[in-house]
Amino acid sequence: MKLKTVTRAAGRMLNKNASKILLGFGIAGAFMAVGFAVEATPKAMILLENKKKELGVEKLDVKTIVKTAGPVYIPTAVSLGISTVCAVGALKVENKQNAALAAACTLSETALRTYQDKVLETIGPVKEQQIREAVTLDKMAKTPEPAVIPHAKGINLDASEAYGKTIKCWESLSGRPFWSTQNAIEKAINGANKQLLSDSCLTENDLFDYLGIEHNHNGDLLGWDTDTTLGIETFYSSKLDDDGMPCLVLDYRTPPKWLGY
Structure with a gap:
């Protein structure tokens, strides 16, 4: 019984704060993406220089650059993707909560007006x-x-x-x-x-x-x-x-x- 109570309470808390939690993950993901990018750039530069020496050229074409340096930026891309998904998810949850609040306010307003009209009619x-x-x-x-x-x-x-x-x-x-x-x-x-x-x-x-x-x-x-x-x-x-x-x-x-x- 206690476990069910705790589970329900945790569920309500997560549902209530879903937009804040998702936004927090989104911000954390953005910072991680920056960190990964800073870390990956020197590695990418070394790989590109080695590739130039290997091919005996001074300039690499776009396809070779992407194929050579792209893999070191995979963690950056993944973190940025997760950050974007979390940010969009937070916005959707916030919009749903605002829509529910607007609906509740509209119902309350309608009920109040009906009550006021009836009071005026009665007394x-x-x-x-x-x-x-x-x-x-x-x-x-x-x-x-x-x-x-x-x-x-x-x-x-x-x-x-x-x-x-x-x-x-x-x-x-x-x-x-x-x-x-x-x-x-x-x-x-x-x-x-x-x-x-x-x-x-x-x-x-x-x-x-x-x-x-x-x-x-x-x-x-x-x-x-x-x-x-x-x-x-x-x-x-x-x-x-x-x-x-x-x-x-x-x-x-x-x-x-x-x-x-």
């Missing part, structure tokens, strides 16, 4: 909005606030385009606070929606550029496309922070999806 838009706001505020409360809150980058909060009081804002996808104005945020959303319509897709990090906040690690893999929405719909909540200051909370009615581009 009505007012209560559904109250639940959305409660969930967002709860998420915000559980996120630690940094010691220094940055201002939105690339946005002049003193300019007319950002009219309105500068206020602490909290963005739900990144879970980070920043200083901005509601008008600047709405302008950023409008700019993002224009890009969505013109390019047919928009990543989270594209949206964050408009908002003037830092990128997310996977922000280029998640976002919106025109297959599912023609615009990012947002909603706002408000809450007092730990110091009793008002905080504007930004969340989305149209959540991002796995783009996988």
Whole structure:
């Protein structure tokens, strides 16, 4: 029983890390090929010089060169071939894993949308909005606030385009606070929606550029496309922070999806 358990665990580990293992073998094979080539070259030069003396010529034809020096490069060719196979295998495994992940994300997204539609149908838009706001505020409360809150980058909060009081804002996808104005945020959303319509897709990090906040690690893999929405719909909540200051909370009615581009 223990042997079966260990075997299954080892199998799962190998399957999970197959692409990394193959890539490791590929890199090792490439280094070995270089080493074999460095070692083989002096031997090949000696063999070619001896062949010239044997035939009494100053220059050998291509066929003779290959026949004479080729065998010493066999280990190099084998190592390079193995390295190539491993690298291609790693890419195929990675592509399969990415395809499986994309399929899982699509299924989860479909299930989430179905659930949201049914909740909206059952309890009505007012209560559904109250639940959305409660969930967002709860998420915000559980996120630690940094010691220094940055201002939105690339946005002049003193300019007319950002009219309105500068206020602490909290963005739900990144879970980070920043200083901005509601008008600047709405302008950023409008700019993002224009890009969505013109390019047919928009990543989270594209949206964050408009908002003037830092990128997310996977922000280029998640976002919106025109297959599912023609615009990012947002909603706002408000809450007092730990110091009793008002905080504007930004969340989305149209959540991002796995783009996988």
